[in-house]
Amino acid sequence: MIPLTSSLLYLDDVHVAFDGFKAINGLSLIIEPGEMRAIIGPNGAGKTTMLDIITGKTKPDSGDVLFEGGLDLTEKDETEIALAGIGRKFQKPTVFESQTVRENIELALAGSRNILASILYQEGEEDYERITHILETIRLDHRAEELAADLSHGQKQWLEIGMLLAQDPKLLLVDEPVAGMTDAETVETAKLLRDIARTRSVIVVEHDMSFIR
Ligand code: ADP
Ligand code: MG
Numbered sequence: 001m002i003p004l005t006s007s008l009l010y011l012d013d014v015h016v017a018f019d020g021f022k023a024i025n026g027l028s029l030i031i032e033p034g035e036m037r038a039i040i041g042p043n044g045a046g047k048t049t050m051l052d053i054i055t056g057k058t059k060p061d062s063g064d065v066l067f068e069g070g071l072d073l074t075e076k077d078e079t080e081i082a083l084a085g086i087g088r089k090f091q092k093p094t095v096f097e098s099q100t101v102r103e104n105i106e107l108a109l110a111g112s113r114n115i116l117a118s119i120l121y122q123e124g125e126e127d128y129e130r131i132t133h134i135l136e137t138i139r140l141d142h143r144a145e146e147l148a149a150d151l152s153h154g155q156k157q158w159l160e161i162g163m164l165l166a167q168d169p170k171l172l173l174v175d176e177p178v179a180g181m182t183d184a185e186t187v188e189t190a191k192l193l194r195d196i197a198r199t200r201s202v203i204v205v206e207h208d209m210s211f212i213r
Pocket of ligand 2 (some may be wrong): 047175
């Protein structure tokens with residue numbers, strides 16, 4: 001039976017084991033619209049596995065995983081879950097190095113449309129403004145015309161977050177964003193994730209205590 005919930009994300013008593021090893025053992029978690037949640041745990045604690053369950057990459061052995069009250073995520077594949085409004089940032093950044101920073105966001109925006117719409121796509125004023133706003137959010141508006149290859153590792157992480165924002169997710173999942181970042185980038189990452197959480201929900205998993213603080 002599916003429980004009634006008005007929460008954006010609802011996990012109840014989720015279990016998953018790999019060859020008998022209990023990676024997640026009775027996890028329950030509720031995220032409301034507009035909430036920012038940081039989840040901390042040491043390496044091997046099951047943080048990435050939790051994100052794999054939410055995004056449909058791993059199916060739990062038991063437990064409920066619901067999105068927006070009624071959508072049973074355990075029955076959906078990764079594409080369906082992404083289309084439902086869950087965006088995921090993996091640990092390693094994957095940006096188009098040979099494109100400019102702005103072009104990376106443009107590609108993500110075009111890619112979020114259907115095929116016919118992206119063939120017919122011509123960037124209008126509205127999209128230009130939207131991309132500019134995303135570039136401001138990810139602190140890269142001053143680097144817009146530079147190649148993504150020339151960004152620092154931390155800035156590439158931000159660019160990838162921007163590419164996810166172009167898809168306008170209701171829930172953004174971010175896996176250990178500050179690994180390999182400078183102290184200044186780490187502080188800025190905490191701020192930019194807070195900015196993002198003003199218009200959507202954010203779950204960030206980390207093992208870096210100073211970032212969580
Ligand atoms: P974290 O992200 O907190 O470091 P993970 O979720 O990556 O932790 O891993 C939790 C545990 O589950 C680890 O012991 C890991 O080796 C194991 N694990 C994760 N994914 C798989 C998998 N697909 N197959 C087997 N074991 C896995
Ligand atoms: Mg991990």
